Amino acid sequence: MTDDTSGTLDEALERLHAAGPERGGWLSNHGPMAVEALVRHGQGGSVHRWLGHYRGKLEDMPGAYAPITEENWREALGDPRHIADWTAYFGHELADRPWRDVLALWWPRLLPGIAGGATHPVIRVGHAVRTLLDVPGEPPAPRTTELAHALGYWAARHAPLPPLGRLPGPPSGSAADALAAVLPVADQSGGIRDRLPQLTAFPAWPAQRREPAQRREPTQRTDPARQAEPDTRAIGPDAAHDRLAELVRAATLRYLTHGHGEPVMLVHAATAPNAVLRTLPALPRELWAPSLDAAWAASAAVTAAYGPSDPLPRPAAAADMAPEEVFARAAAHGDEHAIKLTDTALDVARDAAAADEDPQPALAAALHGCALIDPPPTAP
Template sequence: MPIPSSAHNPTLLAWLDAGARYHAEYGNGLSSHLPMAAFALHRLGAPAPRLQAWCEAYATRLQPAPAAEAWPAGDAWAAHLGRREAWPIYRDLFTQWLSQEGAGDVLEAVLPRLMQGCAGAAFHGLIRTAYATQAAHRQELADALAHWAATWLALDPPPAAPHHATEADPAAVLRRLPLPPLPIAGRLIADRVAVVAAWPGFGDAAAQLRVDEHTLERLARGAAELYAASGNFTVLHLLTSAHALRVLLPVLDDPLPAVQAYWRGFAAAWAASGARPLGAVPVQPWARIVAAAIAADDDHSAKLVDSCREQQRAYGGDVWRRAASRVVQQPAN
């Protein structure tokens, strides 16, 4: 499969190159957004000085990459999934692999297994891999895949009961999920996802969804609707991860198992979010939304707006602009 490439932006490429100097995580389990946000800002049209200033400021919070380590000879590539300390050896593995095979071939080989743990690190392995693929930057793709592998989160497998899969509407299944009491315990999103996924009856309830070629779009629209209504931080990651999965699915000959795996993480994160409607915000024109995202100093605005704009281009409808309008904060009257 041909891998889409970004336009050659010297500032973006310099920061994607520089990203190899930094660890994939900082601050006790937070994911670095430097390469993802840099590409999102580029696609939104950020001028070079703004992109440079944003990256310089953001990089001050990051930690240096650990010393290089060689992949253990003879180990299967999936042998160390879910071990955060394995990031250096996964960097080595994927760097070597991508030097010998094309990005599409590597992704085709690893995505089915990686998707089984896609909710790790709040879906950031999936999201970063999609951005690295679109940037067509080999080392950034190696680092993104390494982050995904090291933060891979195994959820309990769904029950082997295909006859339960009778519901095509994810919203109907989400309403029936058995949940632990709110708020869900856990410092990080992935911690709370794991608690929900292990709750008695959750797997049986989630397995009622019949995954088909329309499921991902339904999940994406549902996340956009809920984010537009709530501005919930966990739901933001569902919105951006659904965009990321849409970007990567063309690599796979059979995409439905990947969507099935994503659905389990999505459902657990949706339930763990505790999102509640806060009231609509004024819907803004795209030009104002994009300008606000470029000007914002946080590490999620550009990704959110970029995902919403790309999803609108793919799927149509105005829910994406409603969700993205939350980036524009208007003073109260």
Template sequence: MTTYHDAVNDALERLDDLGYERSLGGGDLANHGPMGAETLAVLGHGDAVPAWVAVYRAAAPHHEPPVAHQRLDSTEDSWRPALGDIGRAGDFEELFAREIDADGWQTVLQRWWPRLLAGPLTGLTHGLIRTAHAVRSIAATDSPTGIQLTELSRGLGYWAARFIDKPGPGRLRGSLSLPQAVAAMRRSAQPPTSPAEGQRRLRSPDDMPGYHDNLELLGPERIQSLLSDMTAEFAGVCVAHSNGMFPIPLVHGVTAPAAARLVLPYLPEDQHEATAAALWQTQVTLAMITTVDSGGEAEARDRAASAEVPAWDELVARAVDHKDEHVIKFTEACLREHTLRPDPRYAWAADLAQQRIERPDGDSGPAMVARFAKP
């Protein structure tokens, strides 16, 4: 049986020639290969990684890997003007690789996490999520390989090169609990009319009426408890708005907090509340882009408790067989969060995602992008 460490390194070598993004459904979406493969290995299915990588590579063409053009230095006047410039992706990757080699991966992570956290929605949260998967693989061994450290530089590099800095860092200064804040959240008057409109709202969410008020709803809470509230509540939000087609953008309201939890042990405590605030900003934005009301959300837990859902072993096996990267990552995140604090919404959401998200051998690309336009 292939070990986790061997499966991860084999996958990274097989995916090494792919760029940061792929062309899918008429848009440029994040490269999910390293994240999906690492998740398969975590689930104990390292033997399935080579075949999965082959399916993933065949599903959509990827851009060329970024190339460094102009050296970036660690001084703020050098790197800050380059934030959000995808043309500088290779320069950022080279900067992070150089810093990791000189200072160690954890020092670099602690240095750059608060700088990039102001843009949690970068790549529909995949800057943060790819970084977190890289951290999990590195932290699992006393001797990370060069390609594992390169993967961390690429996660950070993508986050920096696609950085979205609007509307600035969130804050936890409200008075509501997470479930209360989600229930009170103002939604959009109508969903985006096109993928392009969805992307515009993602880049400038503060243009949506009520956005800043929503950011002020949530009060401070112990970080681990708050992350559990976030993932459980948004598992229910995903299901409440599935309506025959599982809303993939909302999935990241679960996977982003679950991914951030993987990183917290390697961050100083004074970065934890800012992390939670950025995740709330992410959930507000995703909910306002994707939903027009809160219908079905309050009842989601009770409905999940009475639903006939397969056991987790079967859900994991079905996710591996399904092969869609979102299904795999979502199922693993839900299982991990359920293990920490059981909630029936996790298994129900994973089950419905597996049923309603198209397999990668189907015509899934345009439908996935179009989900930005569905409530």
């Protein structure tokens, strides 16, 4: 991370914590995610100006509804009336316990609802965790407060996907082919809350080697397309990490040919799994494989909800550009989704360069996002 000796990030987070995580009853507050990316990629000088333009999209934090306790949290999970209550609950938890311990406890509780809030809550958690991992010692208070807001948002919007069957995975076993095998929902009108209930089955990915298990007699006849959830015991943490990175890369590059389906929403097919990938280093390793499964479900869900039936040719490649130049373009564009997609694309480009592969396709995906997504009425 760019050394934020100016305190710009923490000041910006403090400004944003007076606002709620949503506006208009459903649209997400992207401010904390965007400013974290701006600071990280050397655009800290534009943060407060960007917030000045963004403040029209902010609403005050909703009022309290009823306190969250150890006795009632299950009933309150997924109830947006408790947004402020959940935020306060996590604020108390993080004041009393190390943030990694709180995250390790709540991550598996929240993971089944990863698609809630159109995946924005888990993305916000990923950005918050990244800022905390930057600090070797006691983190600044605004960063733990940001984690409380992010976890609270996720808990309030927790929404499991409908029961899903498993379709055959791609013969290649690749993430790119698995995403290509995801079928679009039949009715692509309305918002994501209208589309996700239409999901019925996803391709089985990643391909897994099952460990020998005790034979059990079936209790009922089942449709072959509706098998039990995959047994992930054979996937170790390191393999889960690598497959998750592959998924992020595949979803990012897929944006080049499919982003036109819905340029804003399809950003999340890449940014949601990348948020999970960024969180892995802060989690116990036994949670990495379940995190991969949840990230695949989130990416596939967004792909099914918004992906077009037909791809378009890849846009003509731009002249080679340095990552910082690409991010500067996204910052100048000003839209929060263009900033977030570019932030993820730079991760993919960095990994490609480290593996002696071409980073330019990932950077091209970022530039394509800037071309497809409308800039704000008054760009910062």
